[in-house]
Amino acid sequence: xxxxxxxxxATIQSVFEKMDYDDVxxxxxxxxxxxxxxxxxxxxxxxxxxxxxxxxxxxxVAAHGKTVLHGLDRAVKNxxxxxxxxxxxxxxxxxxxxxxxxxxxxxxxxxxxxxxARMGAAFTAxxxxxxxxxxxxxxxxxxxxxx
Amino acid sequence: MSLSAKEKVIVKDFFAKVSSRSDEIGxxxxxxxxxxxxxxxxxxxxxxxxxxxxxxxxxHGITVMGGVYEAVSKIDDLAGGLxxxxxxxxxxxxxxxxxxxxxxxxxxxxxxxxxxxxxxxQIHVAVDKFLALxxxxxxxxxx
Numbered sequence: 001x002x003x004x005x006x007x008x009x010a011t012i013q014s015v016f017e018k019m020d021y022d023d024v025x026x027x028x029x030x031x032x033x034x035x036x037x038x039x040x041x042x043x044x045x046x047x048x049x050x051x052x053x054x055x056x057x058x059x060x061v062a063a064h065g066k067t068v069l070h071g072l073d074r075a076v077k078n079x080x081x082x083x084x085x086x087x088x089x090x091x092x093x094x095x096x097x098x099x100x101x102x103x104x105x106x107x108x109x110x111x112x113x114x115x116x117a118r119m120g121a122a123f124t125a126x127x128x129x130x131x132x133x134x135x136x137x138x139x140x141x142x143x144x145x146x147x
Numbered sequence: 148m149s150l151s152a153k154e155k156v157i158v159k160d161f162f163a164k165v166s167s168r169s170d171e172i173g174x175x176x177x178x179x180x181x182x183x184x185x186x187x188x189x190x191x192x193x194x195x196x197x198x199x200x201x202x203x204x205x206x207h208g209i210t211v212m213g214g215v216y217e218a219v220s221k222i223d224d225l226a227g228g229l230x231x232x233x234x235x236x237x238x239x240x241x242x243x244x245x246x247x248x249x250x251x252x253x254x255x256x257x258x259x260x261x262x263x264x265x266x267x268x269q270i271h272v273a274v275d276k277f278l279a280l281x282x283x284x285x286x287x288x289x290x
Contacts, residue, residue: 034268035275052269116256117263125182125199132183
């Protein structure tokens, strides 16, 4: 089981409480599709992803970005058992969506960069540490049911 | 994954734009490296003060960022231009190359924090590629 300090728990709750999901979700997913273009392989039916402008203006990308970000809510509310919380989602990503689990890490890195931009100086080294630890647990849990 | 001519311009322009704060970027990136990835402290055990805001960390961050700027100036031939630095890292420092990736991430987090408007996805991808190529050039002499 993952051990969380009081600081880490408080930080995760606070960061997600203050987050504008409608802004951060789309920004993180579109950034991932631009910075790591091979991730576009999973979105063949999303229409125009031909260049950065098209990706950032694509409404399906935006909608999916919000969906994915809200997917983190359950982990935020169940920090003491993220592995069990995401068992079903892990199976879904493996068996149905066939997503290479390395993509979770890529998206997590983009999410970190976007949150850093939104929080500015408030995204201190300690906050970054807590945030990245949380995402690392999420990423690991989502990859757990792959076989 | 080499840099296109357009991406080289993007990288040179962006780093020129942020050059007035390069010391701050370097110091902050190194501070984050040792806080968020504590295993990296293993390379600095010889420093008396390993606090993220202490003098040794700040000074070294500035040195490292100086290296990044040197790489920008040698963007057309990174392997050749960074030969001496590569020999230093390979034979003297022997930093495991996995850490180059980690530091690149920290640099980009700091760039995003300090230059939120400017660090667009298009600039992010060019900088990400550039830093990956710098890492490759630094590892050139390892084996």
